[in-house]
Amino acid sequence: MKSSHSIKSRAAATGKYTSLVVYSLITLVPLVVLVITSLKTKKDYATSGPLDLPRHVTFANFKYAFVQGDMASAFINTTIILVISTVASIIIGTMAAYAISRFNFRFKKTVVAAFLLAALVPAVTTQVATFQVVNALGVYDTRKAAIILFTSTDIVSIYIFIQFMRSIPISLDEAAKLDGCNHFTIYRKIILPLLRPAIATVVIIKGIAIYNEFYIPYLYMPDQNLGVVSTSLQRFIGPRGTEWEQLSAGALIVIVPTLVIFLVLQKQIYNGISAGATK
Numbered sequence: 001m002k003s004s005h006s007i008k009s010r011a012a013a014t015g016k017y018t019s020l021v022v023y024s025l026i027t028l029v030p031l032v033v034l035v036i037t038s039l040k041t042k043k044d045y046a047t048s049g050p051l052d053l054p055r056h057v058t059f060a061n062f063k064y065a066f067v068q069g070d071m072a073s074a075f076i077n078t079t080i081i082l083v084i085s086t087v088a089s090i091i092i093g094t095m096a097a098y099a100i101s102r103f104n105f106r107f108k109k110t111v112v113a114a115f116l117l118a119a120l121v122p123a124v125t126t127q128v129a130t131f132q133v134v135n136a137l138g139v140y141d142t143r144k145a146a147i148i149l150f151t152s153t154d155i156v157s158i159y160i161f162i163q164f165m166r167s168i169p170i171s172l173d174e175a176a177k178l179d180g181c182n183h184f185t186i187y188r189k190i191i192l193p194l195l196r197p198a199i200a201t202v203v204i205i206k207g208i209a210i211y212n213e214f215y216i217p218y219l220y221m222p223d224q225n226l227g228v229v230s231t232s233l234q235r236f237i238g239p240r241g242t243e244w245e246q247l248s249a250g251a252l253i254v255i256v257p258t259l260v261i262f263l264v265l266q267k268q269i270y271n272g273i274s275a276g277a278t279k
Helices: 002-038 042-046 060-068 071-102 108-120 123-136 143-152 155-165 170-178 183-194 196-212 215-220 229-236 244-278
Strands: none
Touching (some): 060 071, 071 143, 071 155, 071 196, 071 229, 170 183, 229 244
16 A cells, blocks of 8 residues: 555656646747847848757847847836836825725725726726827826826735735724824834735736836837837837847847846745735
C-alpha cells in the first residue's frame, strides 16, 4: 500500500512539474523570438526563421528604437500619468471606501450597485459618450485626459479598499471619537495607515494596468509629443510595412523596466496580491 501510494505521489509530482515546465516554455517562446529578432539585421530577418539565431548580431536596433521611437519622452509621459493617476485613485478610493463602510446614508446600496454596474459595462461601449465628455472639458489631446479617465473609471480599487475596510474593527473609530477625533482625522491617522496592504495591492494592479494601457492614450492623446511607452511602438508601423527588428527592440525596452521592478519587488508583489485576495 505504501509503495503504491508513493508511486502515485511521484507520478502526480512528475505530472505537475512537467506541466509547469511545458507551460513556462510556451510562455517564454514569444520573448525568445523578440530577443532574437531585436539582434538581427534587416537582411538576417528577411532570410531566416523566427527562432534562427542571427548571423550578424547587432545592437543598432536598440539605439534606433530609443531615438526614433522617442522613448525618453514616452517614459517621462508614462511616469507622469502613472504617478498622478495612482495617487489620485488611492486618495479617492480610500475616501469612498471609508464613507461606504462607515456611514449609513440613503441609497447606500444603490450607490454600491451602481459601482458594480459600472464595472460590468465594457469600456469600449461607452467611448462615444466618453469622448464627448473629454472634448467638452477641453482636455482632449492632453495628459489630463488620460489622468481623468484612469482615475474616474477605477471601480476595482474602490472594491479592494472596501474589502480591507471590513476587516478593520469599528471599535477603533469609536475609541478615536472618544478622544475627540473627527472623521477626517480618523481616516488620516487610523484608517489610512491600516490600509497599507490594500494600497500596495492597488499600486501594483493600477501601475501595471496604466503602464500597459494602449487604448486610452492612443485615442485621447494622438499628439506624438504626448506618446507613452505603449503608443510609441506604433511609430515602427508605417504605410510601407513594419520594421520588425526595431519594433522588437522597442518592445524589449518597454518590457525591461517592468521586468526589473518585478524581480526586485516580487516578494512585495506576491504579498500584496495574496493579501488582497484573502480579505
